[in-house]
Amino acid sequence: MEEKKTKKINVNECPVQRALEIVGGKWAFTIIYALTDGKKRFKELERSIEGINTRMLVKELKVLETHGIINRKAYATVPPTVEYSLTEKGADFHPVLNNIRTWAAKYIESYNCDAPTAIKITDGEVLN
Numbered sequence: 001m002e003e004k005k006t007k008k009i010n011v012n013e014c015p016v017q018r019a020l021e022i023v024g025g026k027w028a029f030t031i032i033y034a035l036t037d038g039k040k041r042f043k044e045l046e047r048s049i050e051g052i053n054t055r056m057l058v059k060e061l062k063v064l065e066t067h068g069i070i071n072r073k074a075y076a077t078v079p080p081t082v083e084y085s086l087t088e089k090g091a092d093f094h095p096v097l098n099n100i101r102t103w104a105a106k107y108i109e110s111y112n113c114d115a116p117t118a119i120k121i122t123d124g125e126v127l128n
Contacts, residue, residue, distance in 0.1 A: 022067040023093070027052055027060045029100070032086065032093055035070065039085035069093070 011017045023029065027049065034040065034048045046057050061084060064070045069090040075081040086093075 035086045039083045042082050
């Protein structure tokens with residue numbers, strides 16, 4: 001009998017693995033989704049994501065900013081004001097979120113989400 005050769009996957013060269021390193025954090029998808037309707041201040045973002053604590057939000061925001069998914073803009077005010085928004089790269093993630101939502105609706109029985117049914121894309125423009 002012939003022995004089948006198993007194909008080895010080089011995780012360092014796999015684009016899916018690299019993408020998961022960027023958006024694979026527990027809160028990354030939720031943060032990206034929360035920013036789909038525009039910029040938010042830190043506390044506004046924190047209040048919009050149920051269950052996240054300040055430390056985790058700061059950590060995830062730093063990762064997403066480092067990889068160019070979100071913009072962070074700090075204003076020299078007292079107290080300091082910081083706003084977050086999606087970059088073009090972050091906005092391009094909308095179809096991925098929509099596809100995951102569709103997959104979840106189809107295959108996960110306990111699917112229960114208060115988010116809008118879909119994020120619609122029309123000619124590159126995102127419509128909620």
